[in-house]
Amino acid sequence: MHSLYLWPDSPALSLVVLWLLSQVLLYAARVPVHRGLRKLGTALGGALRLVARWLRSVSDDLRRRNREVLLEAGRAESEARLEHEFQRLATTFTAELKEYPGLHRRLDESVRTVEEDLKASALTPPEAPGWPEAVQAMANMPKAGDRTVQKVLDEIHRSAVASEKKALSEYREAMARRHKVLAQTAPIWKAIRALLEEVQRAVTGALSASSRIDAYMERYEKIRRGEDLVERGLSASTLNLFIISLFVVAVAGFGGLVNFQLIARPMSELVPSGGWVLGMPISMIAALVIVLMEVAAGIFLMETLGITHLFPRLSGLPASRRRIIFLVALTGLALLAAVEASLAILREQLFEADKALALALAGETARGKVEVAAPLVSKIPVIGQAVLGFILPWILAMIAVPLEMLVESGRHVIGRALQLLVRGSAIVVRLCAHLVRYLTAVLAFVFDIYIVIPLQVERLAKGRAPGAQGPVEAGALRNPTERTVTFKAPR
Amino acid sequence: MSPVRASRASLSRSLATLGILLLCACSDARSHARATAVLIDVSGTYFDQLGEMVRITRAGLLPGIHPGDSFFVIRVEERSYDRTAVEAAINFDAQPSRANAQKLTLSGTLDRFARNARRAQYTDVTGAILLAAEYLRETRAGQKEIIIFSDLKEELPKGAKRSLEPGELTGTEVVAMNVKRLAADEKDPSAYRARLAEWGTRLTRAGASSFRVVLEPEELAQAFAQER
Numbered sequence: 242m243h244s245l246y247l248w249p250d251s252p253a254l255s256l257v258v259l260w261l262l263s264q265v266l267l268y269a270a271r272v273p274v275h276r277g278l279r280k281l282g283t284a285l286g287g288a289l290r291l292v293a294r295w296l297r298s299v300s301d302d303l304r305r306r307n308r309e310v311l312l313e314a315g316r317a318e319s320e321a322r323l324e325h326e327f328q329r330l331a332t333t334f335t336a337e338l339k340e341y342p343g344l345h346r347r348l349d350e351s352v353r354t355v356e357e358d359l360k361a362s363a364l365t366p367p368e369a370p371g372w373p374e375a376v377q378a379m380a381n382m383p384k385a386g387d388r389t390v391q392k393v394l395d396e397i398h399r400s401a402v403a404s405e406k407k408a409l410s411e412y413r414e415a416m417a418r419r420h421k422v423l424a425q426t427a428p429i430w431k432a433i434r435a436l437l438e439e440v441q442r443a444v445t446g447a448l449s450a451s452s453r454i455d456a457y458m459e460r461y462e463k464i465r466r467g468e469d470l471v472e473r474g475l476s477a478s479t480l481n482l483f484i485i486s487l488f489v490v491a492v493a494g495f496g497g498l499v500n501f502q503l504i505a506r507p508m509s510e511l512v513p514s515g516g517w518v519l520g521m522p523i524s525m526i527a528a529l530v531i532v533l534m535e536v537a538a539g540i541f542l543m544e545t546l547g548i549t550h551l552f553p554r555l556s557g558l559p560a561s562r563r564r565i566i567f568l569v570a571l572t573g574l575a576l577l578a579a580v581e582a583s584l585a586i587l588r589e590q591l592f593e594a595d596k597a598l599a600l601a602l603a604g605e606t607a608r609g610k611v612e613v614a615a616p617l618v619s620k621i622p623v624i625g626q627a628v629l630g631f632i633l634p635w636i637l638a639m640i641a642v643p644l645e646m647l648v649e650s651g652r653h654v655i656g657r658a659l660q661l662l663v664r665g666s667a668i669v670v671r672l673c674a675h676l677v678r679y680l681t682a683v684l685a686f687v688f689d690i691y692i693v694i695p696l697q698v699e700r701l702a703k704g705r706a707p708g709a710q711g712p713v714e715a716g717a718l719r720n721p722t723e724r725t726v727t728f729k730a731p732r
Numbered sequence: 733m734s735p736v737r738a739s740r741a742s743l744s745r746s747l748a749t750l751g752i753l754l755l756c757a758c759s760d761a762r763s764h765a766r767a768t769a770v771l772i773d774v775s776g777t778y779f780d781q782l783g784e785m786v787r788i789t790r791a792g793l794l795p796g797i798h799p800g801d802s803f804f805v806i807r808v809e810e811r812s813y814d815r816t817a818v819e820a821a822i823n824f825d826a827q828p829s830r831a832n833a834q835k836l837t838l839s840g841t842l843d844r845f846a847r848n849a850r851r852a853q854y855t856d857v858t859g860a861i862l863l864a865a866e867y868l869r870e871t872r873a874g875q876k877e878i879i880i881f882s883d884l885k886e887e888l889p890k891g892a893k894r895s896l897e898p899g900e901l902t903g904t905e906v907v908a909m910n911v912k913r914l915a916a917d918e919k920d921p922s923a924y925r926a927r928l929a930e931w932g933t934r935l936t937r938a939g940a941s942s943f944r945v946v947l948e949p950e951e952l953a954q955a956f957a958q959e960r
Contacts, residue, residue, distance in 0.1 A: 506828075509799070509827075509828050510827060510828055510829055513799065513825070513826035513827035513828070513830075517762075517764050522764070591828070591829070594829065594832060595832070598795075598832045598835060598836065599795050601836060601839065602790050602791050602794050602795055602835065602836075602839055603790075603791045604787070604790070604791065
């Protein structure tokens with residue numbers, strides 16, 4: 242500051258002179274400064290607006306691509322579901338139709354049997370030929386005097402009564418036979434009912450499958466049309482899937498960490514090496530590789546079982562080869578689980594040895610300390626660690642399923658996040674463009690405020706002059722050379 | 733071989749080569765082992781502390797040693813720069829159980845040393861430091877440390893010359909444990925402090941990355957175990 246003083250001994254005078262000089266010079270440079278600021282604002286603002294526009298178009302592109310990917314994924318999923326339903330329907334129909342001729346034959350036979358039984362039960366025995374009236378008439382006849390006639394009549398009466406009894410007996414026997422025949426049809430009716438229920442069940446299943454197919458078809462059509470509602474629904478379900486799968490993968494990751502800790506110490510016994518890779522000793526890398534191999538074996542297992550579809554090439558292999566891969570992966574996983582269980586047992590023994598060593602180095606008798614725990618109790622951690630070592634690889638193997646979901650949903654979620662980020666950046670850049678334009682305008686006003694005295698002098702001088710214009714307004718400043726410099730409000 | 737198969741085989745070979753190169757690039761060339769030299773003063777003024785110092789070494793330092801580390805025990809006596817002053821020198825095995833067995837052996841050696849040590853007439857601290865620095869350099873360990881159990885009152889035999897050249901202790905941390913206060917120190921504590929300050933200056937001038945004084949054995953053991 243002192244170097245700027247014209248007269249170092251008189252700083253006040255120097256400052257006043259400097260101020261006056263600056264007033265004169267800046268007043269003279271007012272128009273170019275205003276123009277420069279305006280151009281600067283326009284240039285910077287325009288550039289930023291261009292960037293904002295470009296970011297917006299990138300964001301739109303990303304959105305379009307995300308939408309396409311999402312709809313495509315939704316369509317593929319719907320197609321897979323439809324295919325699955327069609328397969329189920331075809332399987333059901335094939336099974337039912339295969340059964341249908343037998344069912345039909347059984348139903349036909351049952352109906353025929355029932356018809357025959359009905360016919361059999363319809364054959365009524367001959368009715369008694371009016372015996373009761375004849376017997377009654379004979380009984381009511383007046384007693385004749387002739388004994389012979391009387392005897393004949395009695396004989397006729399007795400014979401009529403006997404015939405009536407016989408006819409009645411035959412009638413009862415015939416009725417009993419009919420009832421028996423009708424009673425025999427009851428199981429057939431039950432069988433017919435069961436068959437009809439079976440048919441109804443099959444038909445209901447087919448109808449239910451067809452209604453499901455209808456729903457899927459409707460959804461599929463909506464996806465094909467690319468309806469916004471469907472897109473939003475797909476997006477929401479994908480986000481849910483992403484969060485859930487992320488949570489499950491994180492849990493599995495912690496499980497992997499526990500697994501790693503379980504075998505890291507014993508691996509240093511099995512792979513003793515002074516080498517380090519990526520800041521970790523080789524033994525830890527070996528333990529990590531074992532855990533990752535378990536995950537890889539699990540992925541292959543799930544893939545060959547058809548549960549996941551991370552490797553399309555595997556699903557395209559013939560069944561026999563897939564079976565070989567499945568068996569190899571299963572055997573590998575079982576072996577790794579067994580190795581881990583044994584390592585877990587070794588780990589406990591090593592820790593016991595370490596404790597004994599620490600006691601020995603401290604000068605205490607190791608035996609006395611170790612014997613504090615009873616033998617039965619001291620085996621519990623060993624058994625627990627061995628079981629944990631055996632089970633954890635199988636649980637880790639299941640990570641393939643959430644991992645696939647995470648990969649599938651992550652593609653959309655990351656794309657969406659990227660799109661939002663770009664869109665947000667576009668908004669920020671646009672705001673910056675506005676800010677720059679306003680700032681340059683404000684700078685011009687600040688400039689004018691600094692040289693307000695010469696400007697006021699100019700205004701007064703012009704106010705006295707004939708044809709002078711009004712006072713200087715903000716935004717429309719008149720320069721000494723009668724040229725107007727106008728600042729437009731930024732758009 | 734068909735062109736497709738040939739190109740696939742070539743791609744596989746390239747990927748394998750790339751993998752090996754990446755693995756080599758990731759492999760850590762820096763040594764992660766630690767070499768520690770413990771200098772135990774057996775001179776007249778410090779001899780009565782020997783048992784305690786051996787106990788601290790055995791119970792406080794040995795548990796903190798990792799497989800692959802190196803450990804030296806050197807006596808501070810009349811001619812400490814002589815190789816015969818090395819009481820124990822062990823490069824621990826990379827296998828933890830073998831390293832533990834070596835620790836037990838070393839523990840026994842230290843106990844024998846505590847029982848059979850003879851009192852020295854002079855205190856050649858610098859000679860012991862020079863010898864320790866040579867041993868530590870030879871190990872090429874990534875972390876080097878000298879722990880001194882002494883009153884740091886140097887008394888050289890007649891005719892002996894000792895000096896610490898710059899760079900002698902480059903990258904070595906020096907810890908002075910249980911620096912005993914002498915009778916003169918009790919009369920004038922500034923003498924004790926001046927002695928410590930002088931050693932600090934000498935050691936840092938010789939390239940030591942740090943010099944600190946520890947009073948409590950527990951603190952030494954804790955720091956030793958956590959320094960990796």
